[in-house]
Amino acid sequence: MKLTSEKIFKYPPTGMEAFLTILFIVTLGWLYSLLQLLNLKDGGGFGQFGPGMEILDLANFYFVDNPYSYLANLSFCSTPDGTWTIETWLGSFVMWFSMVLAMMVPSLLPSIRSKRFNSTFVFWFFLGYIIVWSLCCMVGVSLQWMLYSAGLLNNQMVISQPWFSSIIFFIIGVYQFSRFKMSACVSRKRLLDLAAGPSTSNADKLHYGKQYGLACVRGCCPLMLGMFALGLMNIVAMLALTMVMFMENNTPAIGQHAKLFGSASIALGFISLFYNFL
Numbered sequence: 001m002k003l004t005s006e007k008i009f010k011y012p013p014t015g016m017e018a019f020l021t022i023l024f025i026v027t028l029g030w031l032y033s034l035l036q037l038l039n040l041k042d043g044g045g046f047g048q049f050g051p052g053m054e055i056l057d058l059a060n061f062y063f064v065d066n067p068y069s070y071l072a073n074l075s076f077c078s079t080p081d082g083t084w085t086i087e088t089w090l091g092s093f094v095m096w097f098s099m100v101l102a103m104m105v106p107s108l109l110p111s112i113r114s115k116r117f118n119s120t121f122v123f124w125f126f127l128g129y130i131i132v133w134s135l136c137c138m139v140g141v142s143l144q145w146m147l148y149s150a151g152l153l154n155n156q157m158v159i160s161q162p163w164f165s166s167i168i169f170f171i172i173g174v175y176q177f178s179r180f181k182m183s184a185c186v187s188r189k190r191l192l193d194l195a196a197g198p199s200t201s202n203a204d205k206l207h208y209g210k211q212y213g214l215a216c217v218r219g220c221c222p223l224m225l226g227m228f229a230l231g232l233m234n235i236v237a238m239l240a241l242t243m244v245m246f247m248e249n250n251t252p253a254i255g256q257h258a259k260l261f262g263s264a265s266i267a268l269g270f271i272s273l274f275y276n277f278l
Contacts, residue, residue, distance in 0.1 A: 018122040019113045022105060025126075029101025036095060037233055084145060092144055095232065096137035103224070103242045104133065104216060107249035115196045124202045125195060128209025129216075136217050140224070147228065157232035162272045165229035169269030175222045176262025184219030185254045188212060220245050226265070229272070 108129075112122060147153040154160045159168070175181055194200075195208035223241055230237035247257050 016113075018117050018119050019109060021119065021122060022108055022112055022126070025101055026105050026109075029098045029103075029105065032094070032098040033102050033235060033238065036091075036098075037235060084148070089141060089145075092141045093137055096140045097134065099224070099227070099232075099238065100130075100133045100137060103238055103245060104220060106242060107216075107246050110250045111192050115192070117196070120202070121195070121200075121205055124205035125209035125212070128206040128211075129213040132210050132213030132217060136221060144228075144232070153228070158234075159229050162275045166269045166273040168225055168229045169265045169272060172222050172226055173262045173264075173266035173269060176258045176265065181219060181222075181258055182255060184215050185248060185258070187215040188219065188249060191215060219248070223261075229268075 108126075111117075117125075144153065144157070147159070152159060152161055152164050159165045191208055191212045195205060195212070200208070223245060226241060227234065227237060244257075244261050248254060248261070251257060
């Protein structure tokens, strides 16, 4: 039997190329988040950027002679002089965008690998996804500016009033129990299945990417608000919330996880409220 070159070299897609592309994008998000933290113009230590960040002070103490010697180069998004300039707005947008790449995009990795999406699909789908989250980043920067102007956010981008942190945690906790949260989680899985259809055009992929991004905003944006209470520069909190959103997106027990994390958020609200009266 005669074998043509097409039959010999035509292999089914594995999705590995698309998977590695998304993994590279996630790595860029985390790399930028780390670099902006290490280049802040401040000598007060990492603990001021939110709970849990003291662990970086400990690591730096053991590996660097001067604990804060590298905290004196470039300011990415903090406002040590109390003013907001065009550079501050742009830096804050890039900060939010890098947080999206680092925290939200990892949830796509298992689906891209299991469904064996090709690079063309990932390009158009991811483009739609990023368009939606870019708009959300603009909202995040505006909210950051309003909170800072109202005196509720300090120069280290951490909520300065414990009672306001409590409100944020309570909002997140209540939302985790709502039907809107459950609806968003179900929509994400349905949209990925529809987008994986063999007859979808590039325009369809872009459309599904935007719809998926909107579903993610509805499901995860309230969780992202927790970064205000925990600290926008808090790498430890970023890692914890990334794991939370990854579990919510890639495990069958969506409802149980959402309620568990909602209960934890409400508990944090009461703890923050308790500290407000100390």
